[in-house]
Amino acid sequence: MSAPTAAGAPTTAGAPAAKPKVLVVDDQPVNVKALGALLQPEVDALFATDGAGALAKAAQLAPDLILLDVDMPGMDGYEVCHRLKADPKTADIPVVFVTGMSQTQDEEKGLALGAIDYIAKPFQPAIVKARVRNHLELKRSRDALVESYRRLEATQASLVQAEKMASLGQLVAGVAHEINTPLGVALTAASHLFERAGFLDERFRSGRMTKTDLESFLSLHKNSSDLVLSSLERSAVLVQRFKQIATAQAQDSLAEIDLGTHLIDAFGLWASANPDRDLNADVSCPPDVVLQTFPAALTRLLHTLFDNVAAHAYPGGETAAVDVRVDITGSGVELAVADHGVGIAPEAMAKVFDPFYTARRGEGFVGLGLTIAYNLVTSTLHGTIVIEATPGGGTTARVNLPSRVTSAVR
Ligand SMILES: Nc1ncnc2c1ncn2[C@@H]1O[C@H](COP(=O)(O)OP(=O)(O)OP(=O)(O)O)[C@@H](O)[C@H]1O
Ligand SMILES: [Mg+2]
Structure with missing residues (x-):
């Protein structure tokens, strides 16, 4: 079997790998010596002959493994293990009990306290070596995994x-x-x-x-x-x-609204602010749907969508019409704002939420309507929005909203 690689110590090219550290705890110096001698060539053996010494060395030297005698005067091995697991600094160090008591009950107690293995005395040197090696290898793999996860999180945050x-x-x-x-x-x-x-x-x-x-x-x-x-x-x-x-949400505060009423009112407001634009709305909402949300943001979102239907959906001058439909979902509602107009060309679909994308630059359009809508939905209303459209088949803005928004910004 090849020698174990260092646990917990990253190996750099050219530098020899540091040996893993194993803390041997036993009140009998003869046992400590025997175990130390057995492990010594492959690991750095550290020693303690009582519970207090074991806790101090574990915290100070951060061993990769602790071989812990159960039967010690004063603080016994179980208590040492319990304290090791209670301290965040030492909680992750694997503990293997070495004991003369071999009853199942004792094993259960040790394992319940967080030990990972039991070695019974008198021990077989080959078995002890193999187990220690396996546990060190396990520790090394776990440390490597934790490190990769940490790096992954850091990479994700920077991305x-x-x-x-x-x-x-x-x-x-x-x-x-x-x-x-x-x-x-x-x-x-x-x-x-x-x-x-x-x-x-x-x-x-x-x-x-x-x-x-x-x-x-x-x-x-x-x-x-x-x-x-x-x-x-x-x-x-x-x-x-x-x-x-x-300022998508600056002047807005959370309130409970009756969604059906809110939709009708929002359309009424839009129509009175745009007397020269002809748009018919058909609102369908189940009764008594109450949302806790930012009402002004919801109104602004609807107005942006109505603006687009009135401006873009019916260029031929047909009567513009919009259907506003609410369906209950598991977490809130789905709000669909749909027209039956010209739709949107497939090549434009990927860009509609982009700031400054407009199909009608030079005609007074800026290309910020759907950008504002997207920001309102995702950061203020804590929901999601997708646009579905086909050329000639109309356009639908599908907005999923939670029944209760609880905090301001996401
Ligand atoms: N209901 C719709 N029917 C057809 N096309 C639409 C509809 N809604 C949006 N579009 C298309 O998506 C593009 C982007 O819309 P967006 O609201 O972001 O910008 P805009 O309306 O062009 O300009 P702004 O809203 O800033 O005045 C529009 O130029 C239009 O081509
Ligand atoms: Mg617009």
Whole structure:
């Protein structure tokens, strides 16, 4: 059999592996010596001749295995084992009892206290060596597993962090890009206007200003001011949308709502805020469904989805209609907001939640509606949202919500 590898001591290339440490505890020095001599070449044997000494050495030297005599004056082996297992520093050190009492009852007691094995005295050297080797190997494998798990957790945490940073970076880049366009236009128009005003001023002061100079300046002034104004308005709209992402739950507090009533009210609010848009809603919800949730966030989510149905689902001018349907699930409700409009092309489906994805850039759309919806559902409402759509087959937003949200942010 090959020599056991070190337990608990990682081996680095080139460095000899440290020997595993075994603490031998027995009140009879002759037994301690015999066991030590037996194990010594393969392991580092440490010794204690009473319970207190055993506890102190275990805590101080962190052995990989303890061979513990049961029958000792004062604190017996059972008590030592009990205390070892009660101390987080020593609880994981495997304990093997070495004892002259071989009744089953004693074995049961030792194992119940957390020992992993029993060796009966008088012991067979070959058997003791083999068992110690096996237990050390087991300890080594367990330590390696614990270490891999720890590394895995650390890797997972850093991956999650990296993903968060990446999407934050993506969002910041998107915000900068979107704001940059209108601000750039406003800046160009304003500086052109400034330059032309300087020119006109100079003509005026030198008494050379003609009527045409003034007329052309006034016309330029009007165009440039229009551009500056519309660009700044666009910037203000963008900033407003960005704020909606950041303050998804700021002014909202938890409340119990009757879902059916809430859905009808949310649609009523949307319709009165959008008098020029024609959208019919059919709400179906079982009676007395009560949710503890953030009501304003739920309303905002519904409004975002209604906005999309009204804006995108029926481009041909047909009467726009949306079905809002609630089904009870094991943990809460499934809310389906469905239209029967044009649907979404398969290649766009993967992008609909992405910040700034819109199929209608340049028509006043920003591409943040579904990003806001996603954030509202996952972080404020503690639920999930998926969009199902086929070209020509309509679009359904399927939202799963828990019956009770208990804390603010997830
Ligand atoms: N009900 C729907 N029917 C058809 N297409 C939809 C529907 N809902 C969303 N879409 C598609 O998904 C895209 C992304 O929607 P999202 O709400 O995120 O942005 P947007 O509506 O284009 O812009 P914003 O909401 O910021 O003004 C839309 O541009 C549209 O192409
Ligand atoms: Mg939208």
